[in-house]
Amino acid sequence: MKKILCIYYSQSGQLTEIVKNFAKPFEKSDEYSVTYANIEPVSDFRFPWKGYDFFDAFPESVNKIPCEIKPLNIQDEDYDLIVFAYSVWYMSPAIPSNSFLLSEQAKKIFKDKPVITLLGVRNMWVVAQEYVKEKILELGGHLVGNIVLRDRAENITGIITISYFVFTGKKDRFLGFFPKPGISEKDIAGANIFGEIVKNHFKNNSFDKLQEELIKAKAVKVYPYLCTVERMAFKRVFKKWANFMLNKGGAGDTARRTRVKMFAYYFPFAILLIAPVEYIFFIIFAPFRIKTIKKEIKYYSGIKLKSNL
Ligand SMILES: Cc1cc2nc3c(=O)[nH]c(=O)nc-3n(C[C@H](O)[C@H](O)[C@H](O)COP(=O)(O)O)c2cc1C
Incomplete structure (x- = not known):
């Protein structure tokens, strides 16, 4: 049986849903076991955010200063595939996610393992992902795939609606006419398609062409501007x-x-x-x-x- 570990941190539950949908194809098969490991800060960031706290998280996010986290609650530290799911805060991995990357436990878990990054973001993630790529390499892991689910709203509209979301915790239409904030329900539900693609490559024990296929399936889209x-x-x-x-x-x-x-x-x-x-x-x-x-x-x-x- 092949063992998959999904590591994630989600405040609103949006990324948790993405992870669970991504893992569905594996859950359906007897050939795989899926373990979910939620990163837990010792003192968690409050959600919905208060105005001051939101901006106060900026310097530690940008300068990659970790917070104290609890060790992952897992029995085993030896998996065949690691899914590292993270949200982006200020163009950096969310502080709890980065804190895990900097932990001693991450060294044991990532060493010599294939890793897939799975992001649930607004639309600015490339700078964070460059940093995460470096960290995975330093931890001895090999990045084999990257999937990015994002808010499809136009940039300024997305800023307004995500602000409404993070300050109220509500995922409805701001003022009744703005699009719903965050990643659409359809995209969240569709994360299983990417899980299916990963599963096909995992079955054949080769991830060489995985990213190529994920790109074809629109798992990641880069906007040059x-x-x-x-x-x-x-x-x-x-x-x-x-x-x-x-x-x-x-x-x-x-x-x-x-x-x-x-x-x-x-x-x-x-x-x-x-x-x-x-x-x-x-x-x-x-x-x-x-x-x-x-x-x-x-x-x-x-x-x-x-x-x-
Ligand atoms: C403090 C903060 C800063 C954020 N900065 C970014 C950012 O730079 N780029 C981006 O695409 N999304 C950004 N987001 C959105 C998050 O990546 C994420 O999509 C959203 O917070 C929902 O994640 P959750 O599953 O943890 O609730 C930010 C969110 C927060 C709370």
Whole structure:
């Protein structure tokens, strides 16, 4: 019997549902056993979020500072396939997910094992995934597949609806006319299709062509404009703000509080003003960057790490 371990952290339950649907094809077969391991922070992040807490999680997310987590509640640490399912916070893996990647237990679990990453995000994930790719490699695992379920709303609409979702916990239509927030019920229910694809490759003990097939099945879609904005914003804006906020002590420090509040005012401004300006520049220069854009789509849809190409 082949053993699969699904590791995940989900606040609203959205990612939990994705994981469970993904694993359905394995659950239906006697040839596989599926273990679910929920990452539990010692002191969990409150959901729905309070305004201040939401922005206060920014510097630790961006600078990959772990929180304390409980060891995974599993009997065994030897599996044939690891599914690492995570959400993205501020272009980084959610703090509890990153805390697991940095744990001693992860070293034992990932060593020499094939790993599939399964993301449930809004739409900005490529910077986080580059980091996760590196970590998996450092842990001795081999990334064999990547699946990204995302919010299909247009960027600004998605920001408005996800804000409504994370601050209220409700997945209905904001003001009655916005699209429902987060990943659609149809996409969540359809995650089993990707599980089926993985199962076919797992059955034949070869993951060589897995990602190619996942891409054909639209398991991952890369938007070059969003990639450009993400990389630029992470390096030039997020890192600077995170360092600025962390310069003054840990959580609760009054100087930090002031800086977090300043960021809370700056963030919506940046999203609503800077992002559209970036978009215009992207469109103007796109005809001269077609080759680079094509390369980027191919690279970010794949599972290899740049340094290993
Ligand atoms: C603090 C915070 C920051 C987030 N930042 C991003 C982001 O940078 N990119 C993105 O695509 N989604 C982002 N999201 C959305 C999450 O990735 C995720 O889709 C949503 O929180 C639901 O996840 P859940 O299953 O844990 O409830 C963010 C959510 C939170 C709470």
